[in-house]
Amino acid sequence: MSSESIAIESAEDAARRAKTESLLTPRFYTTDFKAMDALDVSPVRAEWDAMLAEYEGDNNHDHFQRTPEFAREVNEIFSQVTPELRQEFLDFLISSCTSEFSGCILYNEIQKNVTNPDIKALMRYMARDESRHAGFINQSLKDFGLGMDLGDLKRTKAYTYFKPKYIFYATYLSEKIGYARYITIFRQLERHPDKRFHPIFRWFERWCNDEFRHGESFALLMRAQPGLLRGGNVLWIRFFLLAVYATMYLRDHTRPMLHNALGLDSTEYDYTVFRITTEISRQVFPVSLDTDSPVFRRGLETLLEARKGFDAAKARGGLGGLLGQARWAVAGAFCFAKLYLHPVKRHDLPQQIRVAPVW
Numbered sequence: 096m097s098s099e100s101i102a103i104e105s106a107e108d109a110a111r112r113a114k115t116e117s118l119l120t121p122r123f124y125t126t127d128f129k130a131m132d133a134l135d136v137s138p139v140r141a142e143w144d145a146m147l148a149e150y151e152g153d154n155n156h157d158h159f160q161r162t163p164e165f166a167r168e169v170n171e172i173f174s175q176v177t178p179e180l181r182q183e184f185l186d187f188l189i190s191s192c193t194s195e196f197s198g199c200i201l202y203n204e205i206q207k208n209v210t211n212p213d214i215k216a217l218m219r220y221m222a223r224d225e226s227r228h229a230g231f232i233n234q235s236l237k238d239f240g241l242g243m244d245l246g247d248l249k250r251t252k253a254y255t256y257f258k259p260k261y262i263f264y265a266t267y268l269s270e271k272i273g274y275a276r277y278i279t280i281f282r283q284l285e286r287h288p289d290k291r292f293h294p295i296f297r298w299f300e301r302w303c304n305d306e307f308r309h310g311e312s313f314a315l316l317m318r319a320q321p322g323l324l325r326g327g328n329v330l331w332i333r334f335f336l337l338a339v340y341a342t343m344y345l346r347d348h349t350r351p352m353l354h355n356a357l358g359l360d361s362t363e364y365d366y367t368v369f370r371i372t373t374e375i376s377r378q379v380f381p382v383s384l385d386t387d388s389p390v391f392r393r394g395l396e397t398l399l400e401a402r403k404g405f406d407a408a409k410a411r412g413g414l415g416g417l418l419g420q421a422r423w424a425v426a427g428a429f430c431f432a433k434l435y436l437h438p439v440k441r442h443d444l445p446q447q448i449r450v451a452p453v454w
């Protein structure tokens with residue numbers, strides 16, 4: 096059995112889950128620090144300085160603290176949920192904490208290894224925010240005796256090397272999609288407070304404004320290097336858009352109960368998140384995926400079937416299981432390629448780069 100299918104009952108299970116390397120689990124990244132040091136933000140100076148002033152103002156400095164009601168709500172409400180929902184929620188907390196911490200490590204390493212004052216300041220602010228986010232989620236894991244040893248995770252989890260341009264595409268998208276995910280859940284629970292089965296969701300609105308601002312920072316960094324946004328690089332942008340959207344679709348459909356408990360349907364939720372992310376990403380990407388196209392949607396469903404087939408074959412084991420895994424892996428890759436070739440929407444980039452978090 097893969098560690099992804101083992102129940103989370105102890106801190107060791109949580110740590111093992113956080114260190115699991117698969118297509119769908121959050122990764123830790125490292126990059127070319129010299130290239131990061133050489134970045135020049137002068138083409139976007141005015142917007143850059145305004146953004147750094149916002150970080151300096153730190154409007155969320157008092158946000159990530161638990162109130163006395165937090166523990167009471169965990170005891171009174173979360174203790175009522177089914178064991179299955181509890182497992183999906185713990186899985187959600189562990190993967191969220193791991194990806195928050197992944198950002199914290201990457202930004203902090205860049206900050207330590209550059210002297211360029213613009214990049215150093217930005218990375219220090221973003222590491223500050225992500226460290227608060229990871230710590231806040233970890234407190235909720237600690238309520239169940241599942242707190243993660245983040246120092247150990249930093250030392251022992253595998254790192255993936257990405258050139259700066261891939262860091263920009265991937266991190267921009269994960270920050271913006273993170274915003275879209277949190278705000279969609281927050282708005283849903285504003286409308287249906289009875290569905291709020293854990294107090295952590297109350298924190299999502301101000302939290303996701305941090306993620307939104309992190310995304311703005313990468314938007315400015317990319318717009319300062321227009322070569323990253325045209326020519327052959329557009330093919331990379333298409334690749335990262337699809338990889339990030341498809342990963343989210345597959346991951347969310349492996350924990351449907353979490354969304355159902357919030358009164359959301361995973362498919363509908365994901366398309367809402369895609370729509371918001373696509374609207375925002377027009378600030379920087381000259382193309383976007385046509386996620387409303389029925390052909391595209393069928394493609395994602397086929398990819399999900401391939402994923403489920405692969406997992407079932409893996410669970411079966413033996414030679415038949417291995418052959419099944421190979422067959423489903425090929426089917427999945429073929430489907431991904433078809434989705435990649437699906438026509439995209441093209442647009443001009445706006446003069447004013449920054450957008451406001453109005454969703």
Ligand SMILES: [Fe+2]
Nearest residue numbers: 195225228306
């Ligand atoms: Fe974060």
Ligand SMILES: [Fe+2]
Nearest residue numbers: 198270306309
């Ligand atoms: Fe972030």
